Amino acid sequence: MSAVRVLVVDDSALMRRHLVQLLENEKGLEVQSARNGEEALTLIEQFDPHVVTLDVNMPQMDGITCLARIMVGSPRPVIMVSSITESGAEATLQALSLGALDYVQKPGGTISLSLEQVADELIRKIRMAVKSGRRTARGALSSARPLAASRPTAAAASDVPTRLPRPIARAAPEDPPGLVLIGVSTGGPLSLEQILPALPAQLPWPVIVAQHMPRSFTGVFARRLDKLCPLRVSEVATQTDMLPGNIYIARGDSDVLVVRRAGRLFLTAVPASETHAWHPSVTRMVESAAEHVPAERLLCVQLTGMGDDGAEAMATLKRQGARTIAQDEDSCAVFGMPHELIRRGGATAVLPTHAIAGQIARWLNTASLRRAG
Missing domain, CATH: 3.40.50.2300 (Response regulator)
Structure with missing residues (x-):
């Protein structure tokens, strides 16, 4: 060679x-x-x-x-x-x-x-x-496929890891109606700068983003996005309320978790886990949300990046009733993370970058926002 x-x-x-x-x-x-x-x-x-x-x-x-x-x-x-x-x-x-x-x-x-x-x-x-x-x-930017051309690819049954079933999460009346969870790595800033500004200002669910990025970058990145987006964008550095109309960027060199304290849901930044390879960890973010929010009230998006961070956690939620999006290969800088979600049969839809915000908005306009009892 x-x-x-x-x-x-x-x-x-x-x-x-x-x-x-x-x-x-x-x-x-x-x-x-x-x-x-x-x-x-x-x-x-x-x-x-x-x-x-x-x-x-x-x-x-x-x-x-x-x-x-x-x-x-x-x-x-x-x-x-x-x-x-x-x-x-x-x-x-x-x-x-x-x-x-x-x-x-x-x-x-x-x-x-x-x-x-x-x-x-x-x-x-x-x-x-x-x-x-x-x-x-x-x-x-120039080679994204039309929306109708993108379809999820089912994984072979033997390729899908199995886990013990988790307890079914229950929601409280004070909880947000649902959460949008986005995992992304290499090539992510460009994809996020196309997707997040296209979300409507009246989006009814908070959006949480785990972008693999060092701490010196995430605060600057959140401020940059806040200038571009109709939704308010902030970095999660301490315990933070989750409010509709807000986008939360996980702080770099740490992990972000959904936690329940005094009966309410919060986001919090915690030290990076030594058992997870990438940070902020998409897997930890998604699994923590699944502990407290019913799957049908979670919408997971897996964007460009190397590796498989978050793929199995999102695939598990999809089997439990969550809706999931994988960014398609042509619009990815690196197809690793979305490919791993697709390979596991975990993608409800496979979409080019330009179609993702619209799909999120359509699903949230038609999704049932019933409180889980």
Whole structure:
């Protein structure tokens, strides 16, 4: 198999050298580097990299401008390399909305030691980017299938894990009429920025989102979404009421749970579970909701991302009466999480990004909001 070509773009000579050395030590990678966005655009024509790692802050042409030019002229997977500051988070989220596939944070401290901390993550994301290269964010926007063409695919019975049945959840009169639960990872910011602003302001159920993202990003992301959405968007950092007309973003590097205290339901942020691989954990969010809310009053949405976080929990709820949506392959940056839900027979509907908000609104307008006795 031919080598994977990677272009490293960073204005720091020291950072470029360490990144190039780190990647050249990895078998099967061919690496070149550029000092700024203008050099990067020239090298993209000459070197034709499979993947670009792109610094945010650079002279002459910054990373955001360069990314926009890449996505228009020669779209390919781009991984942003950004600082952990609030301004770095804001710029990275802007990059993700423009079509960057993913990002890696620059830790503080000595460059060589810092890069060792993120080496495995960067290499893993480069490998993932190569596999998903044909579905750049630009392509995802333009290749969504018509609504009628998407249908759930049933999994073979032998593929569906079995679990002991859970006790049936009961609702209290003070509970919200239902909950919308959204799980998402790689490629999520772009998908969420298309779906959440399209939800109606009068949505009768609260929306809870577990987006795999570090703590330094989720507060910035919630504020960004709040400016875009007719619904109010906030980060869950402490015990929080769940109100209709609100979207709740799980705090990064922790997990969000639905809990009942003094007879009422709340959301709360808890330390990340060591037994779960991804955080905020979609599985823990969904399973905690299932403990307190009847399945028919839960609507689960599994969006783009690597792995299977939340797939089995959502599939279990679907078998108990919940409605579920899996994002379709063509509109995903990475089809892993939705594919795992579909494979388990857990998708009521498989839809492109642009059709998901409308389906949620239609189901909630027609769903029975009866209180469970």
